Amino acid sequence: MPTEIFATEKFLEIAERADYCAIKRLEDIVKLKLRTSKQLYTLKVKPSQAEEIIKKLGCEIREV
Numbered sequence: 001m002p003t004e005i006f007a008t009e010k011f012l013e014i015a016e017r018a019d020y021c022a023i024k025r026l027e028d029i030v031k032l033k034l035r036t037s038k039q040l041y042t043l044k045v046k047p048s049q050a051e052e053i054i055k056k057l058g059c060e061i062r063e064v
Contacts, residue, residue: 002040020060
């Protein structure tokens, strides 16, 4: 089961050890999904916030 994260700081910490980040852009929200070896983590943000977070990610980025 995926785990939803609500804190941006925690999401960025997990991104340092993630294999990749999948980005799914919907009309009013952007879903960021981090895949680690054991778990999938998700974060839902507004499109304006998503661009700032994507710039800070330290893993491979995949657009879905």
